Amino acid sequence: MSNATKVTRRALFVPALLLLGACCSSKPIARVSPQPAKPSSQQATAASASEAAASSSAINAVNLGDIFFEFDRANLTSESEAQLKKNADWMAVNKTRSITIEGHCDERGTAEYNMALGERRAESAKSGMKSLGVDPARMSTVSFGEEKPFDSGHNEEAWAKNRRDHFIAK
């Protein structure tokens, strides 16, 4: 590796860390919980509302993570269980929000079978979240089969990323 490359990489290291840190830093939860502020003026309301929305979407992006599956399987792995716990925690805090769980498959196998498999994956997560105390009325499922891959590559690395449930807050 050339000196220039080494220097560049080192130089970018710190900003990269900072960026990561910014994304992950959790703002105090109290600020996001729905406490209607007493607006002194319309502008203040709008400002605090958009601020709350911005920080709540920052929390969404972090605390509703995807879970992944083995080929042709819809059962939850231990990593999945751990991620579902985090998702359930978020739902416990954001009591008025509901979610859609999307089930996806990799491109192998046939589209019709994958549609069914995707649904089973979504239902599997819903069931897992339910046993963690989340009200099923707050969760809907939909299967996209192999129709909406996350990674359009044609190798196991891409396929592993596509065998997933994706969680969307509504």
Added chain:
Amino acid sequence: MRSTRISFTTLCIMLLVMLVMPLTLKAEETGEYIAIRKEGASRIAIVLDNLAASEAMQAEWARSLNATIKGGLDFTGLFNLMPAPLNIRNAQDGTLNLASIASVGGDIYAGGSVTKKMGKPMLEMHVSDVSGKPLLDRTYSGEETQLRDMGLRFCADLVELLTGKRSVFGSKIVFVSNRTGYKEVYMCDFDGNNVVQLTSSKSISLTPSISHDGTYLAWTDYTSGKPDLHIRNLATGLKASVGKQGVSISPAWRPGTNTCATTLSFEGGQNIYLIRADGSVERRLTSGGEINVSPTFSPDGSKMAFVSTRQGGPQIFIQDLSGGQARRLTYSGSYNTQPSWSPGGDKILYSSMQKSGEINIFTISIDGSGLLQLTSGAKNNEYPSWSPDGSMIVFSSNRDGRRKLYVMNADGTNQRPLLRMEGEQQQPSWSVSK
């Protein structure tokens, strides 16, 4: 032991390459090789004469009809088509020179003329065998816009005369293409001509199926945000949909009825239901906690083949609609899906994902015997569908990189692309047209 004897390593590499190269070459040529071997073996040799036309206008019609007839007969894969030799006509009286037909190895002679009658084209066709015995003398007429239909009617008549079946002329293929950037349903003629876009959901439209009398189109549609069954009357445009909770997957019409089977999950589990053309549920056909998808019916509508994971990985089962247990059909391979019941009622086509990851098309008899592999060494070959007369198969293949539609004869020979179209095409379903 690390050897520094370069010549030995080079030798090894050379040997390896020499061994591997021919294997890869052969794999690519497999489809072509089979076709060539069969070529001429059991094909009927037809001397196809250019149509006679007197004036300029009819010459244009003749050119168009020549192309339609030659293309149509060629498409069936049943014939060796030969142009008429120079001495096809006797110089003295212009009659047919039978000896010239025999001299080029022809079994049959077909020719005719195009004239204008009351402003419209009239096609007169004459077919005889090499001994001069007349086999077919027929006139076809229609509007100028119906020239292609006229030519294809002759093709169907000729094929029926020689084989007893009218072949694929007039039939249609529905399929899915993402040409517009969205997956939509399209229809084309049996030979890939006249592509028409049937849906514009600007969402995802999948697995189209046409009822056996050509009246209804059913498909899975994501317009509402989830996969719903949509049904459209192709003649009247009237629509119905089944928007139940959960998924709706891969509809298939039941012959002799206006009901289609599809997988729904609104009662928990993924089971196959019979749905009427108005979208109402007639009854449930499978019950279980496993995946049941991809129904296909026997030609008399009494039995259904489908995919189920009730015994592990996806396999094909057959169920009598009047009741009783489903019987497992496929035991070879661990991932068998997409069954299609032959119009003759005796075979089932399906796709099988092999250990290598390749997907190939197989055919098997209803009793489980006669397993035959139809594609190989050509990446993924899926969603096979029989032509309504059972002579040909349409399927999707990504052998050339992207998913395109291919056709082949029912024995797996003569595999070639069906049509040229942007984007990817998949999920073809062959049926009669109204």
